[in-house]
Structure formats: C-alpha cells, structure tokens
Amino acid sequence: MTQFNFRPYRRRFQPPLQTNHGVWDVRDGIIIRLTSDSNVGYGEIAPISWFGSETVEQALDFCRQLPKEVSEEIIFSIPDRFPACQFGFESAWEDINCRGVQMYAPIIPLAYSALLPAGKAALSTWQSLAKDGYSTFKWKIGVDPIAEELAIFHHLIEVLPEGVKLRLDANGGLSYEEANLWLYNCDNIMAAGAGGEIEYIEQPLAVKNLTEMQELSDYYATAIALDESVANLTQLEACYQRGWRGIFTIKPSIAGSPSRLRKFCQERKIDAVFSSVFETIVGRQAALKLAAELSINRRAVGFGVHHWLEENEQTWLEQLWQAC
Numbered sequence: 001m002t003q004f005n006f007r008p009y010r011r012r013f014q015p016p017l018q019t020n021h022g023v024w025d026v027r028d029g030i031i032i033r034l035t036s037d038s039n040v041g042y043g044e045i046a047p048i049s050w051f052g053s054e055t056v057e058q059a060l061d062f063c064r065q066l067p068k069e070v071s072e073e074i075i076f077s078i079p080d081r082f083p084a085c086q087f088g089f090e091s092a093w094e095d096i097n098c099r100g101v102q103m104y105a106p107i108i109p110l111a112y113s114a115l116l117p118a119g120k121a122a123l124s125t126w127q128s129l130a131k132d133g134y135s136t137f138k139w140k141i142g143v144d145p146i147a148e149e150l151a152i153f154h155h156l157i158e159v160l161p162e163g164v165k166l167r168l169d170a171n172g173g174l175s176y177e178e179a180n181l182w183l184y185n186c187d188n189i190m191a192a193g194a195g196g197e198i199e200y201i202e203q204p205l206a207v208k209n210l211t212e213m214q215e216l217s218d219y220y221a222t223a224i225a226l227d228e229s230v231a232n233l234t235q236l237e238a239c240y241q242r243g244w245r246g247i248f249t250i251k252p253s254i255a256g257s258p259s260r261l262r263k264f265c266q267e268r269k270i271d272a273v274f275s276s277v278f279e280t281i282v283g284r285q286a287a288l289k290l291a292a293e294l295s296i297n298r299r300a301v302g303f304g305v306h307h308w309l310e311e312n313e314q315t316w317l318e319q320l321w322q323a324c
C-alpha cells in the first residue's frame with residue numbers, strides 16, 4: 001500500500017516576470033509525497049492555468065478527494081483534464097519505484113537556455129548570464145510596442161557573440177502582420193549576418209491560428225516553435241496529426257502523463273525543446289530527466305536558473321514539509 005500526502009506551496013519571483021499576459025509574481029503549486037514500506041517518493045503539481053492546464057484550486061480539490069492510500073491504478077488513470085496532476089503523481093510513482101535505478105537512457109548533460117528580462121533590460125543582462133556559461137537566451141516579445149522591441153532586438157542580435165543563440169517568445173501575442181514583420185526582420189538579419197543566431201520564434205500567434213503559423217513556417221527561413229499550442233499531450237498529438245513538423249516546446253510539468261509523453265516522443269521523433277514552468281527542484285528533476293531521455297536534437301533546455309525570494313530551495317522544501 002502507498003500512502004499519499006500533499007502540501008500546497010507559494011513562492012515569490014524575484015524580480016517578477018513579464019510576459020504578453022502581464023506580470024507574474026507568485027508561483028503556487030503542490031508537492032506530493034508517496035510512502036510505501038521504507039521508500040518515499042516526491043512529485044510536484046505546478047499548473048499554469050493561463051496555458052490551459054488545470055488551476056491550482058482544481059488540483060488541490062483533486063488531491064483532497066483522493067484516499068490516504070493510493071494504488072498504481074489510481075495514479076495511472078487520472079483524467080486528462082488534470083495534466084499537471086498526471087505529471088506530479090506519475091513522477092512521484094517513478095521516484096518511489098525507480099529510485100537509484102538507471103531505468104532509461106543514460107543522462108547526457110544538456111545545454112541550458114536562460115531567460116532574459118523583457119524590454120531593453122535584456123541588453124544589460126545577457127553579459128553576466130554569458131559569464132555564467134549560458135550560450136542560448138530567450139527574450140519575451142509582444143510586451144512593448146513592436147517598433148521599440150524591433151529596435152532593441154536589432155541591437156541585441158548585433159552585440160551577441162558568435163555562437164550565441166537567441167529565442168524570441170511572443171506567448172501567442174502577435175497579430176498576423178506583426179508576426180510577418182518579426183519573421184521578415186529575422187530572415188534579413190540572418191541573411192546579412194549578425195553576431196548572434198536566431199534559433200526560432202516561439203508561439204507567434206494564438207492557439208487557434210495553427211494554419212497561419214504553418215503558413216509562416218513554410219514561408220520564412222526563421223524557424224517557429226509551438227508552445228501554448230502544444231501545452232498538453234492531447235494538443236501535442238493533434239498538432240502532429242495536423243501536420244506540424246516544426247519545433248515543439250514541451251513543458252513536461254503540464255504536458256500530462258510522463259509515460260505517454262515518452263511514448264509519443266520516441267515514436268514520432270519530434271524536434272523538441274524542453275522547458276520549465278518555474279517549478280521547484282522536485283518537478284524540475286523529473287522534467288529534466290525526461291528532457292535528457294527525449295531531446296534527440298539536444299536543443300538547449302529552457303531551465304535556466306530563476307530567482308526566488310526563498311533562496312535556499314532545499315531548506316525551503318524541508319520546512320514546507322515540516323510545517324503543518
């Protein structure tokens with residue numbers, strides 16, 4: 001029999017994050033613990049409802065209605081409307097049952113991508129991140145007026161050293177005209193040669209505009225990565241079915257069942273970029289394990305270090321568990 005416990009948590013971003021959806025300053029989630037005999041396994045539920053996952057409240061209700069003892073059957077039959085719960089429970093299950101065992105492919109170190117602050121702060125931030133060893137950066141666009149962002153972008157890509165890659169993430173916030181303008185600028189810059197290299201534009205248009213993103217990806221040389229469009233396994237499968245063969249951003253913590261994700265990636269051999277949802281070390285480790293197994297193109301993972309008010313993560317987690 002496996003005992004189940006959970007703890008809700010809240011962490012504060014320091015500084016807050018800015019995206020096309022506005023400012024994000026707190027991360028709410030749930031840490032779960034499974035205990036059987038002498039073994040213990042941890043998992044994390046870290047939803048992002050504006051990305052289409054369940055809300056934290058829905059995940060909490062789901063946890064509250066579960067019995068104190070859970071079975072493999074319960075864990076592997078969580079409904080698809082709780083993708084973050086599927087991830088949390090299944091990874092805790094793997095943690096408890098596969099601890100210390102090399103179950104899957106050997107873990108090969110991956111390169112990491114770091115998130116730059118939106119706006120012109122990017123220009124004065126990348127240097128110290130480059131010193132820390134990052135050579136791939138992601139910059140949020142669709143935050144400020146396009147003319148301003150394009151001017152900053154031209155500057156940024158010029159000053160980035162050779163071998164450095166830049167990802168632009170619009171979070172679905174561009175109009176069709178704006179997306180064309182961005183891609184046109186990217187193609188021109190790359191044709192003329194700049195310091196840095198543009199790796200791709202992530203989710204230029206809203207989820208409903210897949211056909212238009214397909215058109216843009218056929219027309220321009222600059223690559224497009226889907227993100228919001230493929231937030232969970234159901235969407236991932238649907239976009240693949242509809243013919244998308246560009247880049248897929250995968251956020252394992254909200255994608256759903258890790259075993260199904262594994263199967264999908266191995267069968268379809270998709271060009272995947274694995275990325276965080278600003279989970280704690282618990283979800284991060286489970287997500288990075290999947291990334292190491294499944295990123296065949298070895299693209300940098302979007303798991304750059306983030307700053308939180310609670311500095312020491314391990315201590316913070318232990319305290320979270322001891323409290324209550």
Ligand SMILES: O=C(O)CCC(=O)c1ccccc1C(=O)O
Binds near residue numbers: 113227277
């Ligand atoms: O992907 C990365 O490099 C960092 C993570 C990231 O950008 C992100 C994190 C949480 C929610 C949404 C997003 C996003 O890619 O839009």
Ligand SMILES: [Mg+2]
Binds near residue numbers: 171
């Ligand atoms: Mg994104």
